[in-house]
Each structure stands twice: as structure tokens, then as C-alpha cells.
Amino acid sequence: MSGLTPDLLAMQAFTGLALGAVYVLLATGMSLIFGMLTVVNFAHGAFYMLGAYLGLAVLGLTGNFWLALLLAPLAVAALGMLAERTLIRRLYGRGIDYPLLLTFGLAYIIVELVRIVFGTQDLPFDTPDALTGAADIGIGFFPLYRLFVIGVTALVLLALWLFLERTPYGLIVRVGARDPEIVRILGIDIARVWLVVFGIGTGIAGLAGLLAAPLQGASPEMGNSILAEAFVVTVVGGMGSLLGAVAAGLLVGVVVSLTALVAPEMAQVAIFALMAVVLLLRPQGFFGRAGLMS
Amino acid sequence: MLRIAGLHAWYGDSHVLQGIDLDVRAGEIVCLIGRNGAGKTTTLRSIMGLLRRTQGSVVFDGGELLTRPAHHRFARGLGYVPEERRIVPGLTVRENLRIGLLASPARRREAAAMARIAAIFPRLVERLGQVAVTMSGGEQQMLAIARAMISEPKMILLDEPSEGIMPVLVDEMFDLFRRMKRLGTTILLVEQNVELALGIADRAYILDQGRIVHHATAAALLADAAVQERYCSV
Numbered sequence A: 001m002s003g004l005t006p007d008l009l010a011m012q013a014f015t016g017l018a019l020g021a022v023y024v025l026l027a028t029g030m031s032l033i034f035g036m037l038t039v040v041n042f043a044h045g046a047f048y049m050l051g052a053y054l055g056l057a058v059l060g061l062t063g064n065f066w067l068a069l070l071l072a073p074l075a076v077a078a079l080g081m082l083a084e085r086t087l088i089r090r091l092y093g094r095g096i097d098y099p100l101l102l103t104f105g106l107a108y109i110i111v112e113l114v115r116i117v118f119g120t121q122d123l124p125f126d127t128p129d130a131l132t133g134a135a136d137i138g139i140g141f142f143p144l145y146r147l148f149v150i151g152v153t154a155l156v157l158l159a160l161w162l163f164l165e166r167t168p169y170g171l172i173v174r175v176g177a178r179d180p181e182i183v184r185i186l187g188i189d190i191a192r193v194w195l196v197v198f199g200i201g202t203g204i205a206g207l208a209g210l211l212a213a214p215l216q217g218a219s220p221e222m223g224n225s226i227l228a229e230a231f232v233v234t235v236v237g238g239m240g241s242l243l244g245a246v247a248a249g250l251l252v253g254v255v256v257s258l259t260a261l262v263a264p265e266m267a268q269v270a271i272f273a274l275m276a277v278v279l280l281l282r283p284q285g286f287f288g289r290a291g292l293m294s
Numbered sequence B: 001m002l003r004i005a006g007l008h009a010w011y012g013d014s015h016v017l018q019g020i021d022l023d024v025r026a027g028e029i030v031c032l033i034g035r036n037g038a039g040k041t042t043t044l045r046s047i048m049g050l051l052r053r054t055q056g057s058v059v060f061d062g063g064e065l066l067t068r069p070a071h072h073r074f075a076r077g078l079g080y081v082p083e084e085r086r087i088v089p090g091l092t093v094r095e096n097l098r099i100g101l102l103a104s105p106a107r108r109r110e111a112a113a114m115a116r117i118a119a120i121f122p123r124l125v126e127r128l129g130q131v132a133v134t135m136s137g138g139e140q141q142m143l144a145i146a147r148a149m150i151s152e153p154k155m156i157l158l159d160e161p162s163e164g165i166m167p168v169l170v171d172e173m174f175d176l177f178r179r180m181k182r183l184g185t186t187i188l189l190v191e192q193n194v195e196l197a198l199g200i201a202d203r204a205y206i207l208d209q210g211r212i213v214h215h216a217t218a219a220a221l222l223a224d225a226a227v228q229e230r231y232c233s234v
């Protein structure tokens, strides 16, 4: 263990933040959707993967990364809204397991469609020129693109927070998550709110997939493993809690990253060990409301 | 203003409302009374479109409501204060009031709407920044009524507003209903507190086991001890 200098640990922890940022984006969307619709969205990983592929498609057509960054999440949000309106909506009020099974199946269909359209092999996703290279962050040189991922995530979270806490629409969402009926009594079409929230959640998943693609390429299965990890993050943070999603996402990212340094084969195990410990000590997660799943 | 004809309602297979006919004219306070479980809340929830299965006709201000989605009633000018009040936890008094404006054109004139509410509900003004669920039950009930009134509905449905509230506050609340009536709001009031309710009402309907069993002016009913004894004693 002689190679483990404080600087190396700090660098690795920082790398963990970039990984954590992707978790945070995924878990934020999952948590938002669960908190509002009581839907555990098992297609969230598939929407994440779609973000990467639709990004590739835009990149292939225009060669412009920034355009892909804008359009791919919007397109994923539109597809998410289509799924909510045509499929998931029919199952509201029937218990938590119906939409869970539906989205589980939907994920398989999306993955299969992507395999048919884009092929089964991994596709490379080039880091945009402006974001290649590394920047000195005091403790060493850090890849510019990872900094960019952290920065975009911070911006998205800030925008989401401002939307929820500072706008009338955000107030509707917050109230609707707690008492959909009073929202309807007071004249608001709650079905439209659900639609928009599902779109925001899946759009953010698409953004996460697009951001992750230059780090690892795109593959039809990229959403499968990260879905499990994002689910852990959501549970550890507390189902339905956005603050929890952020705290747990960053924590899990750092834990994975540091475990990978000392025992790479244990990195995945560490995630689930962390979940087990947190749930034993605090069954509702960091910021979850007790009894939400009962 | 509100005309209900042949209204039926079900919870699953249980047939709770079995043909309700009820009229409320503009400017009236009409009282709906009956024992626990008679179907008073179910009647109000059916009017508001909150039940899965209903049948019949509910015409409000010239338009049929029963076929429309629940949120449609607010824009037509029909307000509702549910039995459980439904103050949103975690939000302040001001935010709870603001929710009552979100779907209203008056949203852009929030300050004016708040000032108007402050004049009617002086107790709430001092509490605007307080987390609403930390207030007393009576204050929360006032807030629930204020939230329904802030958009200036033509008519309001009130479900047992005096339930579990100190007598002093109940008197204040019934004074408020009189003032609301003077300001032109039509009221359909569900109450267990029969004498107080008949004291401010124009007419009353008595509901028993999902049917209207009696209908009279409030004054006639107040004088009719036999009917009161038969349908209203708990």
C-alpha cells in the first residue's frame, strides 16, 4: 500500500465525484418520478442508454457535440412522455408492482430496438475537442471532460432546485407529490403534471447517458448495470428525496472509485455492502420518509 | 346554481348513494345533514368528481359536471373544503394559500388576493410564515376555507367545518359563513352541529342511508323536533 499518497487518494476521490455525478443525475430522475408518481421506473437505465445513442445519432448527422448535448435529452424526454401517456398512465392507482413490471418489460424492448437499429457492438463516442486534455486542480491534473461532467451536473441540479422551490410549477409538483387530490380540487390537471415530471426525469436520464458516453462508449447494455447502481443510490438516499439522491450519488461514486484503487474486483460489491449497512441503520435511507413503500 | 338529479355513487360494489336530488339556488346557504355514514361526504366528493363510479346528473351554473375531470370544477367557480382539511405538510401558511391561486387568473394579482383574504381571516395574517400544520385545528380549518376562498369561487362545498374545533372558534367560523353569503358566495354546508347550521341556513336536506329523506326550510326544520330526533340524533 506504499503507493497510496494523500494526493493519489484525493485524485481518486475526485474521479469518484465524476462517476457520482452520473449516479446523481440518474437517481435524481428516479427519485423525482417515484416521489411524484410512486412509480419505480425500471426503464430508467434504458432511457439513459437512449441518451447516448440519440447523442451519437445527432453527432453523426451534425458533427456538433453541443447540439447533441441539447437535443438528445430533449428527445429522450419526449419518448419518456410518450411512454407515460400511452402505457404507464393506465396503471396508476393499482399498486407499486404493476408499473414496476411494465417499465421492466419496456426496458427490454428499448434495448432490443437499439440493438436492431444501431447493432450489438459497443460504439465509440469521441470526447469533443474543446474538452480533451487535463486541467490542474491543485492536487494534480484532472481530465477536463470529467470536470465538465461535474459542472453540467451541478448546473442541472441548480436549475432543478430553482424550478422546484422558486416557481409556481415547482410548487404544484411539490404539493402533487404529497396530495394529488387537493391539487385537482384546486383546479390543476394532475395528469399533465405527472406527464411533465416523467419527462423531466427521463430527460435527465438521457442527459446522464450522453455525458457518460465519452467516458465509456455506447452499448445497448450500458443502462442495465447502472440501473442497479442508480437504484442503490436512490434507496440509500431515501426514495423520493432529491437531496438524498445527490448525497448518496456522490458518496457511492467516491466509494466505488476508492475501492477500485485498492481492490478493483470489489468495487461493485462495495456498492451493495454500503446499501446493506445504510439500510440496517436507517431503513428509510438518508432523507427518506419512513413507511413510503408500505 | 347547483342541481343534482338522480345521483348514484359506488365504492367498489357497495352502492352508497341511491338517487340523490338536491338543489341549491344562487346566494343560498343549504345544509346537508344526516347521521354518521349517511353519505354526506360521498355526496360532496361525487359533486367534485373524486369518485371512480357515479351516475346521474350534477349541473352547476348551467354545465354538466359529472362527465368532466375533477380539476374542471375550479375554473367553473366551484370550491371545496374536504372533511380532513388537507393542509399540505411542510408548507407555510402563505404557500398553502398560494396553492389556491395557482390555477386561477388571479395568480398574477397575488398581493391583492392575499390582502382580501387577510381582511376576512385576520388570524391568518400573523401566521403567514408559519409552517401551516403547526397551527391549531381551528386555525388549520380557517386556512383550508381561506385557500378555497382566495380564488373567489361562486359556490363552496364545506364538509363538517366545525368538527373537533373549540366552540369559540366555531362561532367565529359561522359568522364568517354569514359574511361569505352576504358577499355573494353560495354555500352547501355539511354539518353535524345541526342547530348552529340551521341557524344560518336557508334550507336543509336530510340524508339517510344514501337517500334524501326530508327537505324543508331551515326554520321549519328547527321547529320540527320529531324529524330532528329521528334522523339527526347520533
Ligand SMILES: Nc1ncnc2c1ncn2[C@@H]1O[C@H](COP(=O)(O)OP(=O)(O)OP(=O)(O)O)[C@@H](O)[C@H]1O
Pocket (backbone or CB within 6 Å): B011, B014, B016, B034, B035, B036, B037, B038, B039, B040, B041, B042, B043
Ligand atoms: N373509501 C371508502 N370505501 C368504501 N366505503 C366507504 C368509503 N368511504 C365511505 N364509505 C362508506 O360509505 C358510506 C357513506 O360514507 P360517508 O363518508 O359519505 O358518510 P358521511 O355521511 O360523510 O359520514 P360522517 O358523518 O361520518 O362523515 C358509509 O357506509 C361508509 O362506510
Ligand SMILES: [Mg+2]
Pocket (backbone or CB within 6 Å): B040, B041, B042, B083, B159
Ligand atoms: Mg363525512
